Every structure is written in structure tokens, then in C-alpha cells.
Amino acid sequence: MSSLAQILSHAKGRAPNILKTLLAVQSELGHVSPASVPDIARALGVTDSEVAGVLSGYPDLRTEAPGRYVVRVCQGESCVANHCGRVLKALEKKLGVGLGETTRDGRFTLEKVYCVGNCAASPTVMIGEDVHGRVTPEAAETLLKDCR
């Protein structure tokens, strides 16, 4: 794992691309801490507010470390039509957290996502980068058991 300084050293010397830099930081460190905004701004030669503006403008940029497994329940129309609310309820109950929250043991973060393009096999749950289709409330609980 690289340090923030190492990641930023790669970003220097090119036309500053704030989003790309923030995604690189997140990919290495798991999230972008708001405390790192001034360092990133300085490295890119832009203002703090420009960096903060990009950081808050994209739902997939995280400002807090997520749980080990990020569980995303799709809320796209096809999943809604296939009653994905029932899957979400089952997961909330099983994990004891609501949307946007992380379990106390730090294992799971539960989130929503607007469509992962798996609409023909709705409802969809994405865990990390793995997409699961035709997920029933019961199957959703089994998926959690497979996370080790």
C-alpha cells in the first residue's frame, strides 16, 4: 500500500486531474480523508475548495473508511420492479444497520446503488466488485455468510 505522499508524487508534473487523483488515493487507501484535502490541493497546484468540491460531488468517493465488505443493494427501476425493497429489509435486519452505515465489527457497510447494469437478473446485490443476480431475501443472507 502506498502512502498519500507516494500517490501524489505520481500525480505531479501533469495537467492536474483532481478526480483521477482522488480515485487513485481511494484505490490505495480505501477512502479520501477530508484531512488530506490540503495536501492533495498543494500537490496538484489547485485550491482546497476545488478538491473539496470534487470530493463532495461524486457519491462513489468515500470520506470515511468503509467496512471490509461493501454490500450495495441496487435501487434501479428493474430492481425496484422486482421488489428489491424486500432484499434491502432482510439485509438491514440481518446486519442491524441502515443504508450508509457500517456494522460495529467493521465487516460490512450497507449501501444503495442506482443500477449496475444487471437489470435482466434483478434484484441485484453487489459485494465488493462481485455482482449477484436474482437475489431473494433468503439468498441475500447466504451471500453474507460467504464473506470471510
Added chain:
Amino acid sequence: MMRRLYIPQDTTARAVGADRLVKAWEKEREIEIVRTSSRGAFYLEPLVETDGPHGRTGWPNAAERDLSRILRGEGGTPIDTIPFLAGQTRVTFANAGVTRPLSLEDYRAHGGFAGLEAALRLAPEKIIEELSISRLRGRGGAAFPVGRKWQAAYETHADRKYVVANADEGDAGTYCDRMVMEGEPFRLIEGMLIAAYAVGATSGYVYCRYEYPAAARALREAITILTGAGYLGEGALGCNARGGGGFTLEVFVGAGSYVCGEETALLQSLEGKRGVVQPKPPYPAVSGLYGKPTLISNVLTFATVPSILARGGAWHASLGTEHSKGTIALQVGGRVKQPGLAEVPFGLTLEEAIEEFGGGMATGARFKAVQVGGPLGSLFTKAGLTTRICYDEFAQAGAILGHGGIVVFDQETNMVELARHFMAFTADESCGACTPCRVGSVRAREILDGFVQGRGRPGDLDLLADLGETMKQASLCGLGQRAPYPVLTAIEHFRKEFR
């Protein structure tokens, strides 16, 4: 005897167990597993195929225990006889389920680069003329005539021009771009190369959404392969004959903002900024990425271009209806029996799409409404099912085709909650550049919250209608302009539920 099994590696096929089959079977000595793209008949996935006497034979919804049956040739269905597939006119998706996504050999053997080769024999003006004759309209949702866009980018003089593929396929219910990128990335790149040559661009980007990691990976690998093969890179292929600079291509991954599917917001995002919609003009074809002329189109639009150059604009114009030429990739889903991708010429009715391809309603489900064109698309009831799928009839109905998503809702759907869901989506995704969308979507969501909680007040529906009209008229981009439609059509058709 060695038997070859074809198993798709498409995300949806994997989401319903394709990888499990591969893992279970790959150690078997007598079989060779070939990972292909998916045919898009997703209700049949995982669909395992073998070579039969007359083309491929398929075993739908295959499970691990089916291997011996498959190897004995028991119970398979010839792929050609599956009505869902046989009833389609596959052009852009002709190789779906047939070829290996990253095999240049397969791509060439199935007509790959015929369009590019034809284009390189023509002057740029002639390529653009061919596109104008084809009457291709942008497939991302706005349906702008593609020839006119290319003409504008061609005519604008600049030291540098860009070609950008909009792969921010955010309309829920759609995945045709994902299928192209994962299943036949060379086709998208071939279309972009033709565009680059025609307008004189030397570099380009595919802006791919964060939710499509497999598509981004496939594209990056495809770019590496095509660079190695001399199609991409500086000085490659003599592409951009005037500048001789070749064409370099890069994948840029976004970070989950729906509005970045709007072209000006996308270009802001590509520059690394917050994805905020910009007023037009200037149009990107005149002043786009870093202020340079930028030809930006949806993935499916670029992927359609190679066949047009290979077969001629007139061929394309011979398909479809008077103002909607070519084929449309319908993604029929929701509570239907057979969710999947159906590529057909424009002009069939919604009912035909749902019945003939969707296979009617899923077991136990009764039709309540259908939404066409993603989260900003209008809702239709039974009475609207005679509407023909083409730009004119949809425009007359105040509706949009969007990206070809058709989502069917059943009797268990609560229309008040659904309307609230639509407006909450817009409130979440509004970029904030214009007041009608930024404030209007939040106020409308609050009113709908009231109905969900059973405390709708007299006059609230009028207020929603009024707010909706303002958003339609005064918003800067399609998000705010279209956001009221699903909500207002839900109220129009299911007024009794809004109390």
C-alpha cells in the same frame, strides 16, 4: 474426445452462476471451456453451448450436475430455434454470445474492421456523408442526427480534437453499452477510430462508469491489444491521414454521478472537475474537452458505425420507420418472464416488445404499468401499449425512448412509493447548477413523502403539477427537464392512489 463448452463471461451471466460452472468443470479432462460474450437472452443464463451439427446447441439455466447430460448431448436446444433470438435483427449485437470478447482473431473472422477498412478508403467528407445517408441518430437518449454532429466537429478547425465515448450508462434498466464493452470492445473502438479519422481527432477517451469494473477492464485490455496490433497509438494505421498522428485512447473511470451522463457534465468530469452541467452553446463539437472540438457520443452509437460503413448508409436507412432508422437495442425487463436484450428495427409496439420478447408477465405477476427510457421516462398503462417504439410516436406521447430500457411493473407495485423513488433519485443526483432542478426535486420529493406517509393535503397534486411544469421548462439539462414525467404520468394514470 475433447468437447468444447462455450460459457459466457458477461457480468450478468456471472451474477447468476457462470463462474461457478467454470470452476466446477474446468478440471474435467475431456472438456475445453471457451469464455464468450453473452447472447443477451439473460433469462436463459447461465447458458452453456456446444458445437452442434447445425450451429450451436444450448443448455439454458445450466447447473453443475448437468455436465454429463451436456456431454452426452441430451436435451439441448439448437440456439437458432430459440424464438427470443430468432425473432431479432441482430446487427450491432450479431456476435453476442458467439465470439471471445478479447480475441482479435474472432473479431476479424466475424466481420471486424470491415467498417474501418471501408472508411479508410474514403475521404472524411464521404464518411460523414455516408452517416448522413444512414440517418443514424444518437443512441444515448437525445437522438441527435449523428452526421450533423460529425460535420460540426469536422468543420471546426483546431490544433487538437477529441473523440469521447459516453459509457456512463446510468439509465436504470439498461445494459446494452455494458454488453458492448464487455462482449465486443473492439467494435466500440472501431467506431471511435472511424470517427477520429473522419473529424481529424488524435486522441480520445472512454468515460466508463464506476459501477462497470468488468467493462473498464475489458476495454483497457482491448486497447493494449489494438495498440500492439498497430490500430491504436501515435502514428498508428495512418489514421487521421491529414495529421498522420494516429489515435490514442484511454479509459477514464467516473465516480458514480448520474448527471455525468450528460455530455457537458461528462466533459467537466473528464477534466477532473465536479460534474456540473454547462449551458449550450457552445456545443462540444465546437468547444468541448479542454475547449477543443470534441465528438462525444454514446457507446452504442459508436458501435453502430462500423456496420454502416461496411454495409452502406442506404442499408441502414432501409431499416426502421420514417424518422427512426436502423435497429434499437431494447432491454426488456422488470416483471416479465424473459428479461434480456432484443435488437430489432424500430417500429414494433410496446405490447409486441413485452409479449414477443419479454414473454409476457412473470409467474404470478399481473401487468400494472411499464416505464420506458430509464428513470426519467414516462409510465404507460395497458392503453398505451399500442404505441410504436420509434422517436415520433414517443415524442407525440410526451415520452422518450432514452437508452431503450423497458421496465414492467406488477400489481404489487405501490405507485406513490414509486413516484417518490423517482423524485428522490433526481434529488440525489441533481448537480445543483440550476435552481428548478436543485430545489424543485427536493420540494417535490418532500410533497411525495407526505403522500407516502398518508398525509397528502388537498392542493398537493396541483402543486406537484405546477412544480413539474417549471422543472420541465426551466431546467438546464435533461435530468431536471425530464424528472417530472415519471411522477406526473404516475399521478395521471393512478390518481386514486395519491391520497
